[in-house]
Amino acid sequence: MPGTPVLQARGLVKRYGSVTAIDGADFELRAGEVLAVIGDNGAGKSTLIKALAGAVVPDAGELWMDGELVRFHSTRDARAHGIETVYQDLAVAPALDIASNVFLGRELRRPGFMGTVLRRLDGPRMRTESAAHLSDLGVRIKSVRQPVETLSGGQRQGVAVVRAAAFGKRVIIMDEPTAALGVRESGMVIDLIRSIRDRGLPVVLISHDMPHVFEVADRVHVHRLGRRAAVVRPAERSMAEVVALMTGALEPTDEERAGGR
Structure with a gap:
């Protein structure tokens, strides 16, 4: 049996006037997994994710972390x-260098008087730690002094992901x-x-x-009509299914409807 979910939602509801975006939505993320969330436009998955990320406050329901x-x-x-959430627009500052974006x-501020009173940034330490974070995740970039605006789209995405991984201690959400x-x-x-x-x-x-979902996900949360319709394993269902x-x-x-295995 799986352990306590890292992140769980029960019965989330969010209404915008007469429109119900999520309608009693459940969600469950387990330790050490990639959980894909899919659904048609208007299914409510974006509102669900925003509720999990704190960007939307639900009208009803509960959120749980590690029980x-x-x-x-x-x-x-x-x-x-x-x-930590990586949004589709990345929220990077193109004119700043990679370390500043991470x-x-x-x-980080310099120690002592320089940091507390003069509020000087500790550039060398940020560059060193940024390079370490990039290396840990295998992101190959020539220099962390490089402006983000000079990077390719994939590299910019990599910087945003590295930033999330550097500070996200329990969950990473990628939109x-x-x-x-x-x-x-x-x-x-x-x-x-x-x-x-x-x-x-x-x-x-x-x-x-x-x-991509079938390539990397351990489980797939299928969202439909404002709530969880099923949770399936790619190894047990075809893409067409x-x-x-x-x-x-x-x-x-019944098992998939209840949240899968």
């Missing part, structure tokens, strides 16, 4: 609990990380996801790219 009830009122709350919003990337760069991002999982961090992957579950053309088994 403890938590409440997120902002993304800062989620980050304080070790949840520590964006978490800049369409391979969107608009070529085959080679998408492959690099998939390798990054594997590296994060291999370091012991569970990953939530939101993606429309079914080949998963798409059919997503559209409602195929009914899940």
Whole structure:
């Protein structure tokens, strides 16, 4: 039997006026897995993910981390609990160098008077630690002094992923990380996801790219009509069957409906 979920949602509800975006949604992320979240446009998966990341406050329902009830009122709350999110727009500062982007919003200051009074940044330490984080995940970049605007799309995605992995202590959420990337760069991002999982961090992957989902996911959360329709294992369902579950053309088994194995 699987242990206590790292991140769990029960009965989440979010309404925007007369529109119900999520309607009693359940969710379960286990330790050491890549869980893909898929669903048609309008299925409510984006709102679900925003609730898990603290960007949306649900109207009802509960969130649990490692068996403890938590409440997120902002993304800062989620980050304080070790949840980091890589959004599709990356939120990088193109004119700044790689090290500055890795520590964006978490800049290190020099010790003593220089840091506490003059508030000088500790550039050498940020560059050293950034290079170590990049190396840990196998991201090959010539220099952390390089401006992000000079990087390819895949490399920029790599910087955003490295930043999340550097500070996300319990969960990494990735929103369409391979969107608009070529085959080679998408492959690099998939390798990054594997590296994060291999370091012991569970990953939530939101993606429309079914080949990528089947390539890297351990389980697939199928979202439909504002709630979880099924959780399946790619090894046990074909791509066509998963798409059919997503559209409602195929009914899940009782086990899949209840959250899978």
